[in-house]
Amino acid sequence: MKRRNFIQNTLVSLPIVLAASKVNAKIRNKKGFKVEAGKDRFNQPIKYRGVNPNDVKISSKDTDGQLTVLEYVGFEKIGPPLHVHYEQDEIFYVVEGEYIFQLDTERMTLKSGDTIFLPRAVPHTWVQTSDKGKLVYFLQPSGQMEEFFKKMNELKGPPTEALIQEIHHAHGMKVVGPPISI
Template sequence: MKRKQFLLSSLLAIPAIALSKNKFQNNPDAGKEPFVVNAGQSRFGDTIKFLGVHHNDLKISSKDTNGQLSVFEYTGLAKVGPSLHMHLYQDEIFSVLEGEYRFVVGADTHYLKAGQTIFLPRNIPHTWIQLTDKGKLIYFLQPAGKMEEFFTLMNSLKERPSPEELEKFHTAHGMKLMGPSLSL
């Protein structure tokens, strides 16, 4: 348990260092109160699920950071992952807390286990798939962009969107859909 707490604390320090070196430090809203988000909960108490099953809990909102950062905790219960896509304006950082994952970033494939972190620069197509029955990721988007809104929209849908709708949703939220999800 101490290792997991150390990893999480270390990961949370990375964006804080990045934020401390930009205009955010001079923002009058920067003096907000600290907060704690408990395990298994989302920042504002809502439940967002990826593919209707897997918890994708918002831990730090773009509202907390003036759009500079969003942090999510993903708990996967099956061997799935997102479609191949590209973020036009955000870098992503994924850290594996539990399970094993295969990430495809551009032409490279990386296999990650608990304790490993991968940096995904903007404008490079990427996707991942969970390789174990259960997995957990913490991931950061910097700047935050519109990912919170994207996940809220996708979670609200009653049926699977058409390929044209999916393309439209990605575009509206600063992403480009590049291809299908990975399979085992």
């Protein structure tokens, strides 16, 4: 393509691209909101493993899929298997309790007030080591994490390894190892 044609085509298409971004901005809810302590954004609480509240505080629906914020309250010394998110970065802030986080092969202890950044495509996991704990965590972009937690919450019993892999894969993740045992 000749330079002149390239520049001309770019200038012609620019208003269309800019208009599309303005349309999306108009669809997004511009009103803020409050989510009370111990509550889920849509009053549809999700329990991790049927016991531990994992409440959506800011939904992907609120941010056009750019951000999800959840609050996890742990009553068990458990955590997820070693896994990879293909498209999401995660940030965890420890509100209460103590946790061991594993990022690739490195393990770190986090206590109340500590924060950890887990970049996408890097294997990671965590385990709660205190009797009770609380995490606030951010996923950016949102991906399908809310749907993942809902799906896992719907299971009637312990899933098989094959089902765990299938559900993770369907939501943009892969299990690559076991959970941390303490």
